Amino acid sequence: MQPVSNNTGGLYYLDAPDGTGKKFIISLILATIRSEQKIELALASSGIAPTLLEGGRTAHSKTVEVLAKLIPRSLNYSKEAKKPKTMQLPQRLLNLEANLEEITN
Ligand SMILES: Nc1ncnc2c1ncn2[C@@H]1O[C@H](COP(=O)(O)OP(=O)(O)OP(=O)(O)O)[C@@H](O)[C@H]1O
Known part of the structure; x- marks a missing residue:
């Protein structure tokens, strides 16, 4: 939970034998x-x-279409600064079925 609380993000891979609590965690x-x-x-x-x-x-x-719409709407532009003031993005994009090939590429 630390990367979420600190807004640092990251990539984590959860691998464990069947029935050991992956979905649970x-x-x-x-x-x-x-x-x-x-x-x-x-x-x-x-x-x-x-x-x-x-x-x-x-x-x-x-999903990509929805994200593309969601991200610009979540930007709150400051007219003077001409740059995003705040940006609200999903805290986590949790990919439930990434395989090693997807992760390493
Ligand atoms: N920490 C825990 N305390 C109590 N019960 C747990 C715990 N972790 C898992 N379980 C129970 O163990 C069973 C298997 O857990 P879960 O379905 O999360 O495993 P999984 O690794 O995702 O399984 P699979 O690989 O088959 O998808 C479930 O009934 C779940 O409720």
């Missing part, structure tokens, strides 16, 4: 972030994984 992370009224998107590349978590979504072109 991800659900806890999701619930904790959402309880702080922060934005969390849980994404997966295939159909079944996102259905296992609260608010999970399949990461496909529709």
